[in-house]
Amino acid sequence: MAVTIIYSTSQKYPLYQMGNPQLRIFRPPFFLTLVRPGKEQPPDVVQFRIPMVMTKFDVRNYVEKIYNVPVGAVRTRIQYGTNKKRNHLNQKVKRPDYKVAYVQLAQQQTFEFPDIFPKKDVKSAEGSVEEMQEKFMEDEEQRQKPDPRRGGVTEWFGL
């Protein structure tokens, strides 16, 4: 078979023996997740979670060909997911294992994981329910505030 058809990550690869042509996978079923590093990493290192079946060479080819990002070095490790936690039936629940790849970019490029959830001031639409609710909450807060003329002194004492 000239074309390698790998439909899922659970499928076995064809056997390789010396002299065989280079294995090519069309429509790779592998998905990478870019993660924020838990420990401080050098500025040119990007951290990925990759499927267990991928190797360093696979990651390098994937990132270079699909994302056109120059890759210098790739290091991988397998993170063991704990089997210690127990559920409400006292059964052990396994957290799945996953493979982590540290990709070092070439050509002195750097990458910093951005902040994807910045605080945005949300203004509700005019005349909507949310706007009325917000207005009501603001009025309530205003009512609960102590008298500013007392200059910060509590109202616990009389007068």
Place this chain on the structure above:
Amino acid sequence: MAATSAGRVLTLCRQFQNACRISTTLSAQQSTVTLTKGRSYPHRLPSTLLSSSWSCNLDLAVQCRPLHTTISRRGLEEFFDIPENWGEATVKSGAPWTAKQLRTKSNEDLHKLWYVLLKEKNMLLTIEQESKRQGQQMPSPERLKKIDRSIRRLDTVVKERENALRLLQTGQERARPGDWRKDVFGRIYWYRFREHALPWYMNRRYKRKRFYTPAFVAPHLRLRLEKYLRAKTRKQKKESENQAVLKEKFPQMQAKSQ
């Protein structure tokens, strides 16, 4: 910044078109890369799902090869959504691809679409993991399901086409060869062949597998057969008794023909 530089390059290309035509045959992956590089941000979302604007962009890319002097940083930015959508509660997205729509597309188009869906899924997985890390809600998590369904349907369509080709060219019904074999318990099942580096008579693990039923299993087979027959007669008897009761209650009823 990337958009304007790409725009300038494309206008330059258009001006130089008549003078020097650089017509190259772009590979599928390169064309997807140039497509994503050349496209400006506002057009990004509708292009991933249900777009028909590929072909016109592809013509542009074929006629003039864009020249980049700086390394395109859009590489790793494709793992994240466009910056306008950061911090939003919901992000609009279209319907997933249906198998019917995918069957109208050519093989090349499907191949390119696979990579588009792949990149989109990577982006969504990144956002999901980051939202878990930050303790925030992921905006529009239904996008993941849509992408999954699109990918599965694309797979189905490609498998159908490959099956049809194989049937026409060789007459083989299955892609992976196999055979009907008996296991140790006397059951007949479809055994799918695996690739081995040795012939079977030198493979010790394979020889331990036993694709025959030993003689001492015969009593168990007999008991299993008796159990099956007993269950079958019980079911038939119950059915006929039920029919008799119904016939008594409703004499005009037509008996079920089995």
